[in-house]
Amino acid sequence: MHGIFFDVLILMSVAIVMVWLFKRINLPPILAYLVCGILAGHDILALFEHPEEVQLFAELGIVFLLFSLGLEFSLPKMIAMRHMVFGVGLGQMVLTTGFFMLVALLCGLTLSTAFVIGTMVALSSTAIVIKQISELGILNTRRSQMAVSVLLFQDLAVVPILILIPLLANPSEQSMALMIAMALLKGTIVVAILMSVGKWLLPRLFSEIAQTRTDELFVLTTIFVALLAAGLTFWFGLSMALGAFLAGMMLGESQYRHQLEADIRPFRDILMGLFFITIGMRLDLSVMIAQLHWILLGAALLMPIKAFIIRASAWLFKGDPQDAWASGIKLCQIGEFSFVIAALAVNNALISQNQASLFISVGLLSMALTPLLVNRSLVFAQKLVTSPISDDIAHSIEFEQGKYADHVLIFGFGRVGQSVSRLLKKEAISFLAVDADPVRVQEARSAGEPVTFGDVSQKDILRAVGVEQAKLVLLTFDEPARAVNVVELVSSLNPDVPIVVRTRKVHHLEALYMAGASQVVPEILEGSLMLASQVLHLSGVPMSRILKRVRIERKGHYRHMQGIFPGESTEINYETHDRLELMHAVSVTHQANANGKTISDLNLSKMRVSVKGLRRNNVEIAEPDDNTVVMAGDVLVIAGKPRRVERAERYLLFGNEV
Structure with missing residues (x-):
């Protein structure tokens, strides 16, 4: 028990360091988790003797991810997208599987092995792509909708593929057609159950929960619903992710959508990190080093071909060329479900362990390149399309x-x-x-x-x-x-x-x-100025004075409106720390360096800090002049960048001693 605890502690430490390091060099956290998994794997730290023990928890990350995705796609939206899901998605799956099956057959592999390889290559990474486009805020763009449609069909296609692989290994056990028909029947039943429950029961359930005004109960119910839907589909022999997606989709039309998404996000992000760590653990470094040239060549050939096939599929269904290329570039990697298929194929002796390790290495390399490709997909697509517009x-x-x-x-x-x-x-x-x-x-x-x-x-x-x-x-x-x-x-x-x-x-x-x-109009300050104008007008100030005040503020670049007193909710990060102007009140004591000196003597402008006001005996002196003498008991209001304000306060209180 203690060993497992310390292993988990080491894994968390490595993950924290990797994510921090990758963020400092502007690389996505997904890559950090993959590297963390490689370090934690059996070739380096060997933290887990049986990595499959944490696989279940890792798969919950996909469950919560698909639940969140379902919240974005309501049933009417899915019906509207059916031509892309069952058009471009079906076309991509058939064309990619067929092309790579043909390549495998030409290399001398059997038909069953070729089918397994074709289906593994045809799948893309739902986890990485959805996470990246969500973080970039481009989920609702047309090109991302096409990519998501293809991913949804791929997730649906995983179910019959997982059923077919054992049958391909033992074709005489049962009728393949009967097994597929049973799977379709199960799928229809479970989808009907989830859609019925989602339409009639879940909104009433969350309405009742919301009335209790208990945050813990709402979060607990959200997690329970996602896991229950995933468990139901798993019990019927289908993908857990599919059930979570359907549950989310049923709640996508409700007024609780945004709260549900906010509640599930912390669990989703942590478990998704664990999922990518487990993927990194699967990498066999000895195979990677020995076959590095084949891995690089495989990724270099596979990714462009897959992007081209997605473009061709979109062309068959009259998709926009630029959207098609952007979607193809996003989806040209190998997916996480491909690793599940690889493991099942090894267990059924359809592919060897070395073939699976080589394939996983190519897949991990393609996954590592995916965040960059998603970020730059539109730029690459615009270069590939010579006539992107009419x-x-x-x-x-x-x-x-x-x-x-x-x-x-x-x-x-x-x-x-x-x-x-x-x-x-x-x-x-x-x-x-x-x-x-x-x-x-x-x-x-x-x-x-x-x-x-x-x-x-x-x-x-x-x-x-x-x-x-x-x-x-x-x-x-x-x-x-x-x-x-x-x-x-x-x-x-x-x-x-x-x-x-x-x-x-x-x-x-x-x-x-x-x-x-010539003029910069900051929305926040201009909105505040208009609000103040309305307040002054309703308070009886003549309109001529209000207009004069507005003109002065705009001409002075909103000088009197800049600077804020910070609070707990004030967002100060790496980007704003040296740009945000803060105001701070400094109480002058008898021992303070500023006591008895004029504002001119203090020369705060040298520190690029301005004096906004001075309060003496509860009387405010707005914008005191340079000859004003600062006295003990005064409160001096200064404004500037956070670091400069801190430095100025130390100078006012302690002078050159600090």
Whole structure:
């Protein structure tokens, strides 16, 4: 018992170090877990004599992952996607299995072995792909929906494959057709049960649980429902993940969807980490070292071929080329269920242990490359598709060139860009919008909007839309790094044009102004300014004074509105620590270095910290001048970046002693 405890403790320590290290070098945690599994495997640390003992707990990670995925896909949405699931998904499964079966047969393998290899290659990693696209926030994009549709069909296909493998090893035991028919009957029964329970019972159950207002009971019930659905399908001989997905899908239409997802996420993420660790444990380093050249060659050939087959399947069912390539690049790895099939095939003597180890090594390499491929899938797809958009959009820049002068350019035609364009239209102000989303551009142009497709970070595009003749440029997309580059580019082409930039975060103001922006509108501060204007108006302040105050704040780059007193909920991380401006009250004592000195003497500006106010005898002195003498008992309010504020406080209290 003590040995298992210390093994688990060592495994957690290795996992923590690996995840921390990989995050520091901007690599996804999935790779960290795979490396942790390799270190914990029998070739290095050998923490678990029987790794299969933790396999059940690891598979619960997939159960919770598919339950979360089911919450995103309601039944009406699944019905709407049926042509992709049973079209592109079926086509990919048949074509990939058939192609690699043919390759295996040409290499002299038997038909049964070739079928096993074909099905193993045809499956992709639901766990890695779904986790990556969820973290990137692109689950609801069209290209990700196609990838998810293919993955769903693959998960459905796992069931008959697992039934067929023992029959292929012992074909005379029972009628194969009868076994498949029984499996289909079981599948129909369990799906009907889960859908009925999900539609009629689960909403009432969670409604009753929610009324108790007990968080623990809600979390416990969520876990119980996910595991019960998984256990039901497993009892019927089907995939546990399928049951969890169906349960989640039934609850996807309920008002509890977001709470259910939040409750299940901590368990899902921890168990998914354990799942990837167990995959890493399966790697046989001796086989990997001895067959490294074949492993590299196998991955280099397998992944592009699989991506091409998915593209071909989408072409058969009239899928969008760019979406198809992006989906193919996401799904070109070998999946975790392939390892389950490999283990079953070894037990039934359909493939050898060395063949399985070689296949697992190729699969792990493909999985390790998957996070990078998912992140860059759209970029690669755009390079592969020479005509990703319709001719109407492709020629729109040429059509617009020379037509506009003294116009407003709107870069980004999302929610903000469209709102601004409607007001410009009401004032009869000429404008042209540029957006990089071909679907949005097509929809807007069909409605007669002056929108063109293009990447505004390219000089040719900016010249084509008349940036040198524009009277104003508005950037609406919320990508600060890209916005800085575009502002610099616009300024170089037309130094006199006013550039207005919309941003969400306050700490991006300085970088955008330094790049050449004329006015940066942070949504949070501008929203606060409008709210304050309404409060002042309803409090009886004359409108002329309110407008004057608004103009002063905007002209001064919201100087009086910046800086916040931090609290427990204030998010300070690696990104914001050196950008967020905080306010802090320093109580001056008799022994303080600041006592008896003027603000000018303290020279806080040298530390890049400003004095926002001073409170003396419960009387506030707003923005005290440089000649104000700081006295014991005063409360000095300073503002600046977190580290600078800490340094300034030490200086005010202790001087050069610290």
